[in-house]
Amino acid sequence: MPEKKERIVRFTANDLQKMRHQGEAGSDWKRAARQGVPDGSDPDDAFDAVPPDWVMTEMPLPRTKTHASIRIDADVLEWFKAQGRGYQTRINAVLRQYYEHHREP
Structure with missing residues (x-):
């Protein structure tokens, strides 16, 4: 029997x-x-009404990096790895674009 919370x-x-x-x-x-498309008013919404075009994300200039251990969905990690060498840099570029888009001015 289904339980509902x-x-x-x-x-x-x-x-x-x-x-x-x-x-x-x-x-x-x-x-x-x-259901409507998220308008960005909820901080849990990942994107505004129109998400950024990740394909056009530029590779960042080299910066000081720090080591971090994060958990990523297996299919997402495999997708980045399938693109070849530099997958960690590409993951960082996507995260940087998200950060730049949402940080306080």
Whole structure:
């Protein structure tokens, strides 16, 4: 039986298997389409209404770096690594662009 806490719903593996067999499992695309695009007023929104174009992000000039250990989703890390050498520099460039976009003037 599903447990609901606010908007989070949890199902057991057996519940999900039954839902798949009945064709009920999957994304609720109609509900998602009804929700508006984030306007940036919520600090938890990652982007303003129009996200920056990461493809056009420039590589930063060399700066003093510090060592950090961060946890990144496996698929995101593999995507950066698949682009070849310099993937850490590219990750830093994306983070720098995000920082520049959101920092206080």
